[in-house]
Amino acid sequence: MPQTNDTNRQESARYDSTRRAWEDIWDGANVAVELDAVQYRRAQATLNAYLPYLNRDDLILEAGSGLSAVVIEMKRMGYEVIGLDYAENALHVSRDYEPGLKLVAGDVHKLPFAENSLGAYLSFGVLEHFEHGMQPGLLEAYRILKPGGVLVLTIPYPNIVWRLAQWKRQRAGQQLINEDFYESTYSRKALVANVEQAGFDLIKAIPTSHSFTFWGLGGPFQAEGYYQTSFMAELFGDLSQIAAPWLFNFMTLIIASKPGKTQAAPSTH
Numbered sequence: 001m002p003q004t005n006d007t008n009r010q011e012s013a014r015y016d017s018t019r020r021a022w023e024d025i026w027d028g029a030n031v032a033v034e035l036d037a038v039q040y041r042r043a044q045a046t047l048n049a050y051l052p053y054l055n056r057d058d059l060i061l062e063a064g065s066g067l068s069a070v071v072i073e074m075k076r077m078g079y080e081v082i083g084l085d086y087a088e089n090a091l092h093v094s095r096d097y098e099p100g101l102k103l104v105a106g107d108v109h110k111l112p113f114a115e116n117s118l119g120a121y122l123s124f125g126v127l128e129h130f131e132h133g134m135q136p137g138l139l140e141a142y143r144i145l146k147p148g149g150v151l152v153l154t155i156p157y158p159n160i161v162w163r164l165a166q167w168k169r170q171r172a173g174q175q176l177i178n179e180d181f182y183e184s185t186y187s188r189k190a191l192v193a194n195v196e197q198a199g200f201d202l203i204k205a206i207p208t209s210h211s212f213t214f215w216g217l218g219g220p221f222q223a224e225g226y227y228q229t230s231f232m233a234e235l236f237g238d239l240s241q242i243a244a245p246w247l248f249n250f251m252t253l254i255i256a257s258k259p260g261k262t263q264a265a266p267s268t269h
Helices: 005-027 031-038 041-053 069-076 088-097 135-144 160-171 188-197 210-215 231-243
Strands: 059-063 080-085 102-105 118-124 145-156 201-208 251-257
Touching (some): 031 041, 041 145, 041 201, 041 251, 059 069, 059 135, 069 080, 080 088, 088 102, 118 135, 135 188, 145 188, 160 210, 188 201, 210 231
Parallel strands (some): 059 080, 059 118, 080 102, 118 145
Antiparallel strands (some): 201 251
16 A cells, blocks of 8 residues: 555655654764674674675775774774765764774665776665665665675564563553664564665674573663673573574674675685
């Protein structure tokens, strides 16, 4: 059924309010703190999972780069990375911190790059924030990637803790969706289906960040610091990753490629 004008207006309003929410978030954030978070064990595990699929000689885009912590980290590792975000204030803060960054203001649904021009597209917790779904963003990623180019994507997973929280909110008669800040989760099946529908060939779907699921329970699972997990959260995360990897993961990491030339086998770092 085609969308009504009222539905389109509602989605447009939510889109704008989500953008404003991120601008507010980045106004209150700190690049140095974000860089410290990139060194967290869960972040490094994700980084090490996808880095072998990236080519240092290709231009890599992080779409929705925020305060550019990943851009800065990868630049220091010798990768050629450009960051893009629609929250321009985040780009100004990033460049003030590290003036040599390649950054551009733009929308993930209308990227300012030519077809078949980039070697990799990175997206970390971005495409779940759009009420119209992830297809428009994925199709743009497909358009700008070279044949054989790599898609790296992380999306929140509806793990058992999240489902329990949603059930409790529903029982209490509370809204399940924030009016100003849209966010969704995707099951492994739904996420893979979206990626393949956009034309990509799946390489890997990896459950990640199990310790952060436990962080969300609070108390002994939280350590002092910015979203820092405790020893207990790390322990429970390790155990759940072994015993029930698709029950307690906070994020799903997708590595996929645009059909074309054969993707080189992963290298070791």
